[in-house]
Amino acid sequence: MEKYLGGQEISSAEIKTxxxxxxxxxxxxPVLCGAALRNKGIQPLLDAVVEYLPAPVDIPPVEGFNPETxxxxxxxxxxxxxxxxxxxxxxxxxxxxxxxxxxxxGALRPEQEVYNSTKGKRExxxxxxxxxxxxxxxxxxxxxxxxxxxxxxxxxxTGDTLCDRDHPITLERIDFYEPVTSVAIEPKSRAxxxxxxxxxxxxxxxxxxxxxxxxxxxxxxxxSGMGELHLEVIVRRLLEDFNVSVNVGKPQVVYRETITQTxxxxxxxxxxxxxxxxxxxxxxxxxxxxxxxxIEFSNSSTDGAIPEEFIPSIEAGVKESTxxxxxxxxxxxxxxxxxxxxxxxxxxATPLAFQVAAAMAFREGCQKALPVLLEPIMKTEVxxxxxxxxxTIGDLSARKGRIEQVQSKGKVNVIEAFxxxxxxxxxxxxxxxxTQGRGTFTMQFHHFDWVPEKRG
Numbered sequence: 001m002e003k004y005l006g007g008q009e010i011s012s013a014e015i016k017t018x019x020x021x022x023x024x025x026x027x028x029x030p031v032l033c034g035a036a037l038r039n040k041g042i043q044p045l046l047d048a049v050v051e052y053l054p055a056p057v058d059i060p061p062v063e064g065f066n067p068e069t070x071x072x073x074x075x076x077x078x079x080x081x082x083x084x085x086x087x088x089x090x091x092x093x094x095x096x097x098x099x100x101x102x103x104x105x106g107a108l109r110p111e112q113e114v115y116n117s118t119k120g121k122r123e124x125x126x127x128x129x130x131x132x133x134x135x136x137x138x139x140x141x142x143x144x145x146x147x148x149x150x151x152x153x154x155x156x157x158t159g160d161t162l163c164d165r166d167h168p169i170t171l172e173r174i175d176f177y178e179p180v181t182s183v184a185i186e187p188k189s190r191a192x193x194x195x196x197x198x199x200x201x202x203x204x205x206x207x208x209x210x211x212x213x214x215x216x217x218x219x220x221x222x223x224s225g226m227g228e229l230h231l232e233v234i235v236r237r238l239l240e241d242f243n244v245s246v247n248v249g250k251p252q253v254v255y256r257e258t259i260t261q262t263x264x265x266x267x268x269x270x271x272x273x274x275x276x277x278x279x280x281x282x283x284x285x286x287x288x289x290x291x292x293x294x295i296e297f298s299n300s301s302t303d304g305a306i307p308e309e310f311i312p313s314i315e316a317g318v319k320e321s322t323x324x325x326x327x328x329x330x331x332x333x334x335x336x337x338x339x340x341x342x343x344x345x346x347x348x349a350t351p352l353a354f355q356v357a358a359a360m361a362f363r364e365g366c367q368k369a370l371p372v373l374l375e376p377i378m379k380t381e382v383x384x385x386x387x388x389x390x391x392t393i394g395d396l397s398a399r400k401g402r403i404e405q406v407q408s409k410g411k412v413n414v415i416e417a418f419x420x421x422x423x424x425x426x427x428x429x430x431x432x433x434x435t436q437g438r439g440t441f442t443m444q445f446h447h448f449d450w451v452p453e454k455r456g
Contacts, residue, residue, distance in 0.1 A: 016051050016052075019051075019052055020051060020052050023052045023053065024054055024058065030048055030052055032044055032045050032048055055145070056077035056104075056144060056145035057077050057145075059077070061074040061075055061076045061077070062074065062075050062077075062084070062104045062105075062171060063171075063172070064084070064161070064169040064170050064171040064172065065169070065170055066168055066169060066170075067117045067118075067120070067168050067169075067170045068168060073169045075104050075105035075106075075169060076105060077104060077105060077144045077145055078105060078144055079105075079106065079107050079143045079144050080106075081105035081106050081144065082105065082106050082163065082164040082166070082167035082169075083103075083105065083106030083107065083108055083114065083162075083163055083164045083167075084103075084104045084105045084106060084161065084162070084163045084164070084169050084171065085101040085102060085103045085104060085108070085114075085161070085162045085163070086101065086102050086104065086159075086160075086161055086162075086171050086174075087099050087100065087101055087153075087156050087157065087158060087159065087160045087161075087162065088100055088101070088102055088158060088159075088174065089158060090157060090158055090205050090206050091149075091206060092202050092205070092206060093136075096151060097151070097153070097154075097205065098129070098149045098150070098151055099149065099150045099151075099153045099156050100131075100147070100148070100149050101142075101147070101148055101149070101150055101162065102146075102147050103142055103143065103144055103145065103146045103147070103148065104144065104171070105144045106143075106144060106164065107141055107142065107143045107144070108125065108128065108141070108142050108150075109125075109128070109140065109141050110125060110126065110127050110128050110140070111124065111125065111126070112124070112125055113125075113165070114162045114163065114164075114165075115162065115163055115164065115165040115168060116155060116156055116160050116161070116162055117161045117162075117163050117168045117169060117170045118159070118160040118161050118170055118173070119155055119156075119160060121155050122165065123152075123153050123154065123155060123156060123162065124152055125150045125151075125152055125153065126150075126151045126152025127150070127151045127152065128140075128141075128142055128148055128149070128150055128151075129148060129149045129150075129151070130146075130148055130149075131148070131149050136149070157205070157208070158174060158176075158208045159173040159174040159176075159208070174208075176208045176209050177209055177226060177444075177445045178254075178445075179209060179210070179211050179224035179225050179226060179254055180224075180226060180227065180253065180254050180376035180378075180421055180445050181224065181225055181226065181227050181228060181230070181231060181251050181252070181253065181254065181421065182222050182223065182224040182251070182252045182253075182254050183222070183223060183231055183248050183249050183250065183251050183252065184215075184220040184221070184222055184248070184249035185220075185221050185222075185223050185235070185246050185247070185248050185249070186220065186221065186246060186247050187244065187245070187246055187247075188245040188246060188247060189245065192244050192245050192246065195242065195243075195244045196221070196238070196244055196246065197221075199238060199242040199244055200212045200221070200223065200238075203234060203237065203238075207225075209225060209226050209230070210223070210224070210225050210230070210234060211223070211224040211225075212224075220249075224254055226444075226445060227421075227443070227445075228251055228425065231248075231251065235248055251425055253375060253376065253421050253422045254330070254376065255328065255330045255373050255374060255375055255376075255451070256325075256330055256331055256332070256333045256373070256374040256375075256448050257325030257326070257327050257328070257330050257331065257332045257333070257366075257371055257372070257373055257374065258288060258332060258333055258334045258335060258371065258372060258374055259286055259288050259332075259335050259365075259366055259369035259370065259371050259372075260288055260369065260370045260371070260372055261288070261368075261369045261370050262285065262286065262287045262288070262369070263285070263286050263365050263368045263369040264283065264284070264285050264286075264340065264365070265283070265284050265286065265361045265362070265364040265365030265368060266281070266282060266283045266284070266342075266361050266364070267280075267281070267282050267284075267356075267357040267358060267359070267360030267361030267362070267363075267364060268280070268281045268282075268343075268357055268360070269281075269353045269354075269356040269357040269360065270353075271353075273352075276350075277348045278348065278350045278352055278353035279345045279348035279349055279350075279353050280310075280342070280349060280350070280352075280353030280354035280355075280356065280357035280358075281342045281343035281344075281357055282306075282314055282339070282342040282354060282357040282358045282360075282361050283339075283340040283341050283342055283361065284318070284337055284338065284339060284340060284358070284361045284362060284365055285300065285337070285338040285340055285365075286335055286336070286337055286338075286362070286365040286366065286369050287335060287336040287338070288334065288335055288336075288369070289334045289335055289336050290334065291334055291374075291447055291448060291449065292334065292447060292448070293334055294333065294334065295318075295319070295322055295332075295333065295334075295335060295336075295337070296335075296336045296337070297315045297318055297319070297336075297337050297338075297339075298336065298337070298338050298339070299311055299338075299339045300338035300339055300340055301339050301340060301341045301342075305341050305342055305343065305344060306339070306341065306342045306344060306354070307344065307349075309351070310344075310349065310351060310354045311339070312351075313351035313352070313354045313355040313358070314339055314354050314355065314357075314358040315358075316355055316358075317354070317355035317356060317357070317358030317359040317362070318337050318358050318359070318362050320355075320359060321358075321359045321362040321363060322362075325366065325371065326363060326366045326367050326371055327371050327372070327373055328373065330373070332366065332371075333374070333448070334374075337362065342354070342357070372450050372451065373450075373451040374448035374449060374450060374451065375420050375421065375422060375448065375449065375450075375451045376420070376421040376445055376447075376448055377418050377419070377420055377421070377445075377446050377447050377448065377449045378418070378419055378420070378421050378424055378443040378444065378445060378446060379416070379418060379443065379444055379445075379446040380396075380401070380415075380416070380417050380418070380419050380424070380441060380442070380443040381414060381415070381416055381441060381442050381443070382396070382414070382415040382417070382431070382439060382440075382441040383412055383413070383414055383415075383439065383440050383441070384412070384413055384415065384431075384435050384438070384439040385411060385412060385413075385435065385438050385439075386408075386411055386412070386413060388434060388435040388436075388438070388439060389406070389413045389415075391434055391435075392415060392431070392434060392435065392439065393406070393415060395430065395431075395434060396415065396417050396419060399419055399420070399423035399424070399427075400419065400420055400423055401417040401418065401419035401420075401423070402417060402418045402419075403415065403416075403417045404416040404417055404418065418446060419443070420449075420451075421445075424443060427441065428441070
């Protein structure tokens, strides 16, 4: 500023230095214009990444924890540190699985064995590639700070940590939204049937927010994703990339279930199986938790009636039961389960019996605790011209939307609202009709909330 006011010339190097410092302090966000499709402005963007964003050595050591001790661990961005990398993307390349890695520390070579600390399994890297858009360049070694693709990793999925077996570390996982929309999908021919399951699994390997399951009750294959558009893209990929023709049902909302009251429940299992008498008796306390807090299991028993070796079986019985709720069979979320105690019979107590007894107690508790359905609520942003603002807000309100704010940006208004997903099916067509084709919207999953009329 002093140079400018003094009429002195300011060099581009000085400007870049100040821009870099401000960017690293989050005081400034460089904005560049361009179009990747037409290769416009791409080189300035890449130059700006180099000039303004932090290099690996500019940021603090990455934090994680030792999976064996649970104690905090860190890795500096140095080739001399033990190897640590995070798998952040899976891609199928000519039928082969490529795992994209961000190397935080150490070095890695082809044919080297690494340890997947997230899954507790050893893996071997077959080949390493530096990716250049649509072509790959094989490399003999990668070091701290590199972003590369590895072939040969069979068990590794998005969010897993790879490290040195002698110096294990687990880095922070990547959190993914749970799917909120489902459709039934079926092949059009017998030939398509053989290919469908194979290619759906390949797509699921690439996309952590996409799920596939087979419904044994209806005999249908159910695919789930983050919205109508997400599933439309999947179906189009099946046809265009994999040459699989399918019929698709109407989108269905994926609900959740939870409880609204604290209750106590017990389950008793006593049965003879293949000549062996199995007995287990469990008492549980179920408490509701805040939205988005998940499932928590705790051993609150103080009488010591249940030996420690049966506690994991009881927890497993509870966790398995959360996958199928009592209202409509949807997964159960946001509750705390405490083990109060139980009864053990010498010679008859088995892990299986306690697992089944825990499942029975959990189900009884859910039925007594006034269960409710939770539906996905989408954070929705609608851009409409001024003259259509009133009609658009009225339409969102009719869809049970909660208007958060309306901002004016010139002749366009931005409406921010929370709307139930079930009310947003077909909204793009309705919005075009309402605004003469001039309105646009985006939405993403925000949270699950109670469906008042669906109380169990």
